[in-house]
Amino acid sequence: MEIITIKKHVSEKDARNDDDIYHGSPDAEFMKMSHEVDKNPPETWKKYDVNTDQGVKKIIEMEYQELMNAKTHDEKITNIYHLSVALLRYWRINHE
Secondary structure, three states: OOOOOOOOOOOHHHHOOOOOOOOOOOOHHHHHHHHHHHHOOOHHHHHOOOOOHHHHHHHHHHHHHHHHHOOOHHHHHHHHHHHHHHHHHHHHHHHO
16 A cells, blocks of 8 residues: 655745644644544543553554444544544654
8 A cells, every 4th residue: 555645735825824834734634633632532541541552552452443343434534533643642652
């Protein structure tokens, strides 16, 4: 599988927009939503220790299963964000 990122042309006006911290990235929506999930994790995460390798691995397993069982488009998208943030947190624990 190959991941391709397309760079969106950013107009001079948009380039001057200090509010666009993503600089016109086509992934801006994903990054914004992931940031929101990271700041406000799902209620289901509260039963796990989010500061340990084992706790975050259990969250990853749970979110993966929820994604695999998702039926609607909205359920899939929501669980993609949740799983992505769980993986980011796992990376943070193992990166430090």
